[in-house]
Amino acid sequence: MTIDSKSAQISDVLTELTQVLGTAYVLTGEDTRKWQADWTKTYSWMPSAVLRPQSVKEVSAIMRIASQHQCPVVPVSGNTGLSGGTVAEGALMLSLDRLNKIEDIRVDTRTIRVQAGVILEAIHNATEEHGLVFPLSFGARGSAQIGGCLATNAGGSNVLRYGNTRDLCLGLEIVLASGEVLDLMASLHKDNSGLNLRNLFVGSEGILGVITGAILKLHPKPRAYATAMIAASKLEDSLIILNRLQEATGGMVEAFEYMPRMYIEQHLLHDPAAREPFDDPHEVNLMVELGAISPGDARIDENGSVPIVEKLQLLLMEMLEEGMLLDAVIAQNDAQRGEMWHRRELAGELTTTVDDIIINDISLPLQAVAPFLRRAEQDLLKLDKAARFFVVSHLGDGNVHFTIWPSAESTTNHEDFRTVLENLVEEYHGSFSAEHGVGVSKLGSMARRKSKTSLKVMRAIKSALDPLDILNPGKVIPPVLES
Ligand SMILES: Cc1cc2nc3c(=O)[nH]c(=O)nc-3n(C[C@H](O)[C@H](O)[C@H](O)COP(=O)(O)OP(=O)(O)OC[C@H]3O[C@@H](n4cnc5c(N)ncnc54)[C@H](O)[C@@H]3O)c2cc1C
Structure with a gap:
């Protein structure tokens, strides 16, 4: 033409x-x-x-x-x-921004029915009024819409307790490439009637259909939170710390996030309101949050203390005495809790404070995070000895955001950096794509790392649903290479 x-x-x-x-x-x-x-x-x-x-x-x-x-x-x-x-x-x-209605909130079944363009934070606000929570949350919640969250199967900070977006979705409405409407808006917890089409569209990044509505699961909103910054003596201990907190609280850990010293330094550099989390600088900074759902764990007693906060304090004291922790600070009020979350949720802005960035969104078996991080820096420095690495992690679910900041002198291309990192991800049995999706940025990784059979199945599904290749073409599935 x-x-x-x-x-x-x-x-x-x-x-x-x-x-x-x-x-x-x-x-x-x-x-x-x-x-x-x-x-x-x-x-x-x-x-x-x-x-x-x-x-x-x-x-x-x-x-x-x-x-x-x-x-x-x-x-x-x-x-x-x-x-x-x-x-x-x-x-x-x-x-989808004008399809922005919350159509129904059911307190009895703990579900919400929404159009795809509803902003994530609007869902939070609407459900909290009913003592319920839609527990998907991350820094961009004031702009991201639920359709985008479903299309990327977004994760965020609370996956540890509640799962990712797919786990929070009961029903879905999709418009196919042909214009037909695929109505999967059931609010069933069990439905084994054939292939699970809903789960296929969640995470499909707009290449299979346009999500126009959803029925989502809600959870009781925790009545009280206990939030702390803790400094561990070594990252290898983090699983022991997490498991101890889970066991002692019956699984109340909502978030378990890791920020290395470099992260804290970047925060101090770029946010005028930033403060050091502890009196002394530490390498392994963790943010932990417990959420109490039962009234007994949340009720303020005659001394003004909250049982869940007391419990966290005791647990952290024990671990300090054992030498597993070097320091700990518990938020004493909403403002201090907000400050801790603000530090963590500024990750996106801090990642993009330099011009040349290579964002990597990796998931690893939980025990592999510490050795992976050590090896990754060693291996990448061989390509660019002045490269810097901006790391932040949803540690509780093994998701590491590993951004490479190549030095100004670097002549290595981005895909070579990625290849080195992918080799290591493969060695530790991880995935090169944890929660942000593939889009165009990880097409190279898809071509290099996905098996031929996986790609063949993906292409077959794509061409069955979108034979003319009009929906988000050129994304997610790499083109077939001529040999
Ligand atoms: C500061 C910041 C922090 C972030 N933190 C996290 C985090 O912790 N965890 C996480 O998982 N992500 C995070 N993200 C990434 C991003 O916010 C999520 O991927 C989010 O789910 C995207 O939602 P969106 O509405 O902006 O979608 P968009 O960016 O508009 O779209 C994302 C993809 O979905 C497709 N799409 C969008 N809407 C639809 C639809 N209705 N039907 C079909 N396809 C559609 C698009 O074509 C595109 O491929 C963060 C982003 C920022 C900027």
């Missing part, structure tokens, strides 16, 4: 789309600025238009029109993804 015939085709498509959505909701040119780059500013693009439907019917009509004209469509929610999943050069971007 020539450039002229292509632009004539796009203009026809936009005319048809405008008839469905109205002029105000078919954005082009400068009006699409907000959607022209990813959150990290690693990728930028020019979409042919951004479409903002308000109903499932409109999403369906968009997909029918796109199918007829074989136009690529990139679903976008909060655009906070960290893998370039919304790159959309010359494509139609389908924004």
